[in-house]
Amino acid sequence: MSATPGSISLRGVSKSFRVYDGGKARLLDALTFGRADRGRDFWALRDVDLEVERGTTMGVLGRNGAGKSTLLRVIAGNLRPTRGEVRVAGQPIFLQMGAGFNPDYTGRENVMLNGLVLGLERKKILERFDEIEAFADIGEFIDQPVRTYSSGMRSRLGFAVAVNVEPDILIVDEALSVGDAVFKQMGLQKMRELRDRGSTILLVSHSIGTVRGFCTRAALMHQGRLIASGDTAEIADRYQALLSGSARGSGVPEGFKYEPEGLGDDEEAEAVERDPLLADESLKKTGLRHGTGEVKVSDVEVLGPDGGPVGVLRPGDEIRVRLHLLAREDVEGVKVGITFRNQTGLEVFSTDTVHEGLAPESLMAGKRVFVDFTVGLALKPGNYGIVAHVSSAGKKKTYYDWLGVAATFKLNKLDSKDVVPGLVRLPSRAEVGRRD
Numbered sequence: 001m002s003a004t005p006g007s008i009s010l011r012g013v014s015k016s017f018r019v020y021d022g023g024k025a026r027l028l029d030a031l032t033f034g035r036a037d038r039g040r041d042f043w044a045l046r047d048v049d050l051e052v053e054r055g056t057t058m059g060v061l062g063r064n065g066a067g068k069s070t071l072l073r074v075i076a077g078n079l080r081p082t083r084g085e086v087r088v089a090g091q092p093i094f095l096q097m098g099a100g101f102n103p104d105y106t107g108r109e110n111v112m113l114n115g116l117v118l119g120l121e122r123k124k125i126l127e128r129f130d131e132i133e134a135f136a137d138i139g140e141f142i143d144q145p146v147r148t149y150s151s152g153m154r155s156r157l158g159f160a161v162a163v164n165v166e167p168d169i170l171i172v173d174e175a176l177s178v179g180d181a182v183f184k185q186m187g188l189q190k191m192r193e194l195r196d197r198g199s200t201i202l203l204v205s206h207s208i209g210t211v212r213g214f215c216t217r218a219a220l221m222h223q224g225r226l227i228a229s230g231d232t233a234e235i236a237d238r239y240q241a242l243l244s245g246s247a248r249g250s251g252v253p254e255g256f257k258y259e260p261e262g263l264g265d266d267e268e269a270e271a272v273e274r275d276p277l278l279a280d281e282s283l284k285k286t287g288l289r290h291g292t293g294e295v296k297v298s299d300v301e302v303l304g305p306d307g308g309p310v311g312v313l314r315p316g317d318e319i320r321v322r323l324h325l326l327a328r329e330d331v332e333g334v335k336v337g338i339t340f341r342n343q344t345g346l347e348v349f350s351t352d353t354v355h356e357g358l359a360p361e362s363l364m365a366g367k368r369v370f371v372d373f374t375v376g377l378a379l380k381p382g383n384y385g386i387v388a389h390v391s392s393a394g395k396k397k398t399y400y401d402w403l404g405v406a407a408t409f410k411l412n413k414l415d416s417k418d419v420v421p422g423l424v425r426l427p428s429r430a431e432v433g434r435r436d
């Protein structure tokens with residue numbers, strides 16, 4: 001049975017490159033056809049298993065050098081794996097920054113050439129030319145040789161061609177990052193249209209926001225291994241945890257480490273007994289919590305308009321989000337914040353104490369405080385998650401505690417007709433003027 005076009009399956013895929021410690025070693029190896037054996041194997045991909053179903057939009061996350069581009073090149077068929085099996089059903093289009101153009105041809109000639117290479121008929125390319133040109137929006141440059149283009153222009157043209165071919169699989173490697181904000185939005189809109197038509201899309205991006213907003217699934221690469229794949233919100237949290245872990249030089253974080261320092265053993269045990277959130281093992285494992293631990297979030301309450309625990313909430317209501325904190329060491333300059341995320345993991349609102357005009361707090365070991373955020377819910381009905389964070393207020397931000405899903409709330413519809421498009425409900429009104 002043949003696989004559905006648009007599906008991707010990788011089994012035990014590894015890729016090694018021969019690397020050399022200097023030009024001399026490389027030269028010697030080349031001159032002796034490898035007999036000098038001065039190089040060593042570097043494994044850019046290690047034993048990757050991945051299944052992607054047709055119509056999935058998958059974000060590939062990972063730090064520089066994690067193996068993301070190598071993975072995409074292997075899937076696109078541009079690179080042969082050293083070991084393992086790659087099955088790709090259908091025709092993938094691989095969009096890399098500025099790749100795929102002949103520099104001496106004009107933009108117009110390259111569109112034709114590219115379209116033909118990608119499998120479009122000449123008639124079809126001509127039919128779509130206006131659309132491609134309008135989308136690329138590079139003006140008279142379309143009749144200039146591509147070597148005169150900026151990298152942004154090349155990327156716009158490449159993207160315009162690729163999305164107009166309607167591929168089974170579109171692979172995008174940071175191509176959007178060189179465009180301006182308007183182009184990024186247009187690019188994402190086009191990719192949404194492709195997704196709705198059933199194309200599979202793989203997107204490498206360093207922007208967690210883009211991946212959260214656009215992708216239904218995500219994969220996290222680290223040192224050539226695929227260390228997690230699945231739900232976008234969860235993987236994005238793990239990536240964030242990985243980034244803050246590496247900022248402290250510890251590599252992959254093992255979640256939150258609960259090591260009593262500022263508090264004595266008895267005090268610590270008592271604190272944990274009072275606040276189960278202080279030692280939540282399952283949160284540590286999933287990567288939904290990270291931080292250096294000098295201050296910890298011990299509880300999060302969502303209080304309704306009457307000050308009691310939250311009941312049925314409707315758009316326009318106000319809530320109070322109360323974060324309880326425990327300092328485990330003396331810390332100066334503490335900033336406390338919250339972020340709301342919608343069902344797809346998109347961050348719809350964020351604030352913190354400094355942003356709200358409060359001075360950074362100084363806390364002594366063992367001290368307990370709480371911070372209230374009162375927020376008007378100008379949001380559409382749906383389920384929302386609250387991220388709670390405590391960090392240093394200085395320029396270089398260190399998270400003391402970061403909790404991915406600290407609490408949730410649900411906004412019900414006002415009535416059965418209350419279906420509003422868009423993410424937010426900004427205060428608005430309409431008036432009718434009459435001209436006699």
Ligand SMILES: Nc1ncnc2c1ncn2[C@@H]1O[C@H](COP(=O)(O)OP(=O)(O)OP(=O)(O)O)[C@@H](O)[C@H]1O
Nearest residue numbers: 017018019044062063064065066067068069070071
């Ligand atoms: N042709 C090559 N020869 C030798 N090493 C290579 C080659 N291509 C990639 N590598 C190495 O493989 C590792 C993974 O590279 P890759 O470009 O896939 O990472 P990446 O996650 O896409 O990084 P970035 O986010 O910086 O683009 C890196 O250490 C890189 O130096």
